[in-house]
Amino acid sequence: MSPALRKFSVRSMLGPFRKMSKKSLTYRLISRMAKSPVLSTISFAAILCFIYADRPMSNLSINTANIKTGEVLPSPQTTTPLGGGEGQVATRLNSLPVAVSTTPARRIEEGTENEDPLIPPFKASVDERMEWFRRKLPELEILKSNELSKKFHGRVLELYNNNCSAQFFMVWLSTAQSFGPREFLSADSLFSTTPDGCLLILSSSMDTAKGYRILKPLLDRGFKVLAVTPDVPFLVKNTPAEAWLDDLKGGNMDPGSVPLFNHLSDLIRLAVLYKYGGVYLDTDFIFLKDLSGLRNAIGAQSINQVTKKWTRLNGAVMIFDIHHPVLLEFLKEYAKTFNGNRWGHNGPYLVSRVLESIRDNSEYNITIFPPKAFYPVNWVQIAKLFKKPETEADSKWADDTLADMSSESYVVHLWNKRSRELKIEEASVMARLIAEHCNICENIYDP
Structure with a gap:
């Protein structure tokens, strides 16, 4: 060690800018539907999808x-x-x-x-x-x-x-x-x-x-x-x-x-x-x-x-x-x-x-x-874990990082405020960590 x-x-x-709630957005769409028959049909379908669609987890x-x-x-x-x-x-x-x-x-x-x-x-x-x-x-x-x-x-x-x-x-x-x-x-x-x-x-x-x-x-x-x-x-x-x-x-x-x-x-x-x-x-x-x-x-x-x-x-x-x-x-x-x-x-x-x-x-x-x-990775450097290695030096860094974490870390903090919207690229440190440490492994490449 x-x-x-x-x-x-x-x-x-x-x-x-706060995110608009679904309730308030639904109300605004319905208010506009009466003004156009075409918009009414399209909006009604959109509202149904918007309300009832759940992202699979x-x-x-x-x-x-x-x-x-x-x-x-x-x-x-x-x-x-x-x-x-x-x-x-x-x-x-x-x-x-x-x-x-x-x-x-x-x-x-x-x-x-x-x-x-x-x-x-x-x-x-x-x-x-x-x-x-x-x-x-x-x-x-x-x-x-x-x-x-x-x-x-x-x-x-x-x-x-x-x-x-x-x-x-x-x-x-x-x-x-x-x-x-x-x-x-x-x-x-x-x-x-x-x-x-x-x-x-x-x-x-x-x-x-x-x-x-x-x-x-x-x-x-x-x-x-x-x-x-x-x-x-x-x-x-x-x-x-x-x-x-x-x-x-x-x-x-x-x-x-x-x-x-x-x-x-x-x-x-x-x-x-x-x-x-x-x-x-x-x-x-x-x-x-x-x-x-x-x-x-x-x-x-x-x-x-x-x-x-x-x-x-x-x-x-x-x-x-x-x-x-x-x-x-x-x-x-x-x-x-x-x-x-x-x-x-x-x-x-x-x-x-x-x-x-x-x-x-x-x-x-x-x-x-x-x-x-x-x-093991601070919030400034966390984005690097999500990137696919592009060079031989990148690949060596990824291998060394994974080896260090496997030896010396209990958990890895992902600093979600910083990384939530980052895409997990294939062969990245994150992708390899997840492959080794998940049971269900669904939607892991979705931010």
Whole structure:
């Protein structure tokens, strides 16, 4: 194994144009149909296609380091299993409820998902934004406990009591329509490395008939995956973030200029790890190795090449035991320093701030992995993974990159904000990774 891949311990070193919703577009087309018989016929056919067409979806031996000196020291890998939920009762997977909401106020009909209601007005002042948010509060179901979300805890326990070798979480607060081939690939490749694991997707949009159809190819192969509408008030109850949520719901704070769903995703991942323990990952990874043997770990996004100390962490992968004390510190920091105007402030920058502040506290035993473990390619260079090699030098780079990843990486972060629209070209690093690490492998060349 390359010496570049090292495992770092906290105790050792811390250093406007919105898309139009289908509903509104359908209304505009219908309004024009009456003006022209020809347009009426064409438009009617187009509307039917537009509404009902669904896109088919189908052990590393690493080192640790001394926090005060930064010296790298040999250390065995910990493989203690992760913590699980409390009060669990074994059930059969085929008894799990179909992920469909029957609450009229929450039901997402086929092809009529609305645009994000939490995108604030462009260039609004703080006062204007707060007034806008107060008007929006009644329609923000995600901030409430309702008939469906109150089943959250029971459904989680039903899933995780089916002989799961590991508990995985993902959060999806966008529409089911936007859960595309790349997101599906993350779930698919997870089961290629951990076929007996259980994946929970916290998502109200995927907790529908449409979401069930998207995940059905995995269910048909016996994989344990379930989309569940999250109960945010339940998740933060009796945590430092409970008072923060009360203030937000009371309209007493500035939600910020960054869409609130981004910040809620940051909060949900911390709270769900605290309540249940397990492995949290974003939906833009390819899994290369089983993560279930890791414990109380997070990854560095960048390191100082001279000192080898991390300069930034990233919460896109977090692995923690249930009720781990550092998760409480994360939730305290979230509630105390929330800033809705800065992207990343409540996410990757938050975990960096907290772990920097507890560097000398021997109570916390956390492993910090170097970039190659979870983020072997940074967001600037990610596009190169999608390109077909054109020269002999390109081919050598592709071979070397694949060899390094196979040896030193658990997962590969794809930086979807940067790569979502990139086409996967044949013989590219991405194409070869997918061929080796997927079960279903459908539509992989679609962006």
